[in-house]
Amino acid sequence: MTVAPPAPTLDLSDLRAACTGTVAGPGDPRYDELRAPWNASVDQRPAAVVEPAGAQDVSRALLAARAAGLRVAVQGTGHAAQCLGDLSGTLLLRTSALTGVEIDPVARIARANAGALWQDVVPAAAAHGLAPLAGSSPDVGVVGYTLGGGIGYLARRHGLACNHVTAIELVTPDGAVRRADAEHETELFWALRGGSGQFGVVTAVEFRLEPVAELYAGAMFWPWEQSAEVLETWRALTADAPDGLTSMARLLQLPPFPEVPEPLRGRAWVNVQLAFLGDEPAGSQLVAGLRALRPTLDVVGPMPIEGLLRLHGDPEGPTPGLTDHALLDVLPGEALDALLSVAGPGTGSPLVNVELRHLGGALGRRTEDAGALATLDAAYALHTVGIPAGPEAAGAIMERSAALRAALAPYSSERRYLNFAGGPVASRDAFSPADEDRLSRLRAAADPDGLMHCGYRAA
C-alpha cells in the first residue's frame, strides 16, 4: 500500500519573515480587513492574504504559494470579486499598499502602481489638460480595469484602455520580475492587454494620456415614466453619433441612501449620460432632441476633465452588488420594447441600474499594435446591477437579470466582456478563436501549473 505524502502547507511565519509587507492568515488581526473586497456581496476566505510592499514581496509570495500547492489571485480593490469564486486553497495578493502615480506631461504618459485608483490619476493628468481612458468609477483600480479592457467616457474616440498601455511591469508565475512593452517580452505584452490576471502579478502600468481641449458632458434625468420616449430618442442619437460622442442610457431606481444626492434620492429615473469631445454649440446641437423632452434635471454643458470622474455617481467604498451583462449587435426599437417589458416602469424590477452603453467607433477598430482584446465587437453593452438586501433579494435580482438577457438574446452576441461580468468568463467567449488559441499557448508556457487564478476560465 502506498501512503500519500502529507499535503504541503503554507508556512506563514516563513513568508512573514521573507516579506516587508503584511502577511495575514485566518485569525490574524488584519486578515478580515485585507480579505474584504469592494463588492461586499462576496465573502471571500482565502488561505492567507499578502499585502506586498514591492515586487520582491510579490515574487516571494508566488514562490511560497507554489511550494504549498496554493493558487494565487490578485486584487487591487475587489470590484470584480464576483468573478473569482471560491478562494479556499488560494493565496490572495492585495496590491492596495502599492500606491503612487506619476504623470509625464511632455511624453503624455502616466505610470500607475498596482494599488492606484482612477481618482489618483484623473486629477493629476487633468492638471496638464490630459485625460486617461478611465471608467465611470473613481475607486476602481487602474490595473484591474485596464487589464480587462476598460471602456469609459472617451471610448468611442480612443478605444479600450488596454490598448493605450505602453508598458507593464510584473512578476511572472516563476517569480521573475519583468517589464513588457513593444520591444521586450512582446508576447506577454500582447497577452496582458485584455488577458487580465492570467500571466502574473502586475506591479505597475504605463499608458498614454489624451489631450482634451474641449469637453461638453453631463447627465439628464427624467421621471422613469418617460423611459420609452427617452430611450428611443437616445437610440436615434446613437444611430449616427460622431466618434467624439460616447453616451449611455440608464433606468435607475435609486435607493433612499443619504449618499444619493437630492432630488434623485429614493426615486426612479430614466437617465442619459454623455461626453462629447467638442465645443458647446456642436454639443448642444447633438443633445437638442433629448432636451426637447424637457428633463427634470439637466447638467449637460462644458465640463472640466475631472468632472467625468464622478458623473456616473457610482458608490464609493464597499457596496454589495450583483451584476450581469450582454453585448448587443443591434438595438432596434423592438429591443427597447423588450427591455422595458422586463425591467421598465410597472414591472416590479428589483434592478437599481439597467444601463445601455453605446459602443462602436474606435472600440470596433483594430490597430496594428493592439493587445489580446483588440476590439469590443458589439454596438451596445447592456449592464445591470442589483443590490441584494438578503438571499431572497439576491435570487430575485439574478432571475430578473437572466430574464432581461433572454429578452435581449435575439439582438445579443455570444461574446462576453470580462469587466462587466457577474461571474467567471470562459476565455473562448471573450476572444476570437485565433486570439484564444494564441493566449492558451502563452498560458501553457507562462503558467504551466495553473498557479494564477483570475476571472477568466481557460477555454
Ligand SMILES: Cc1cc2nc3c(=O)[nH]c(=O)nc-3n(C[C@H](O)[C@H](O)[C@H](O)COP(=O)(O)OP(=O)(O)OC[C@H]3O[C@@H](n4cnc5c(N)ncnc54)[C@H](O)[C@@H]3O)c2cc1C
Ligand atoms: C462601480 C463599478 C463601476 C465600473 N465601471 C466600469 C467602467 O466604466 N468601464 C469598465 O470597463 N469597467 C467598469 N467596471 C468594471 C471594472 O473595470 C472591473 O471590475 C475591474 O476588474 C476592476 O478592477 P479592480 O482592480 O478595481 O478590481 P479587482 O477585483 O481588484 O481586480 C479585478 C481583476 O483584475 C486582475 N487584477 C487586478 N489587479 C491585478 C494585478 N496587480 N495584477 C494582475 N491582475 C490584476 C485580477 O484578475 C482581478 O481578479 C466597473 C465596476 C464597478 C463595480
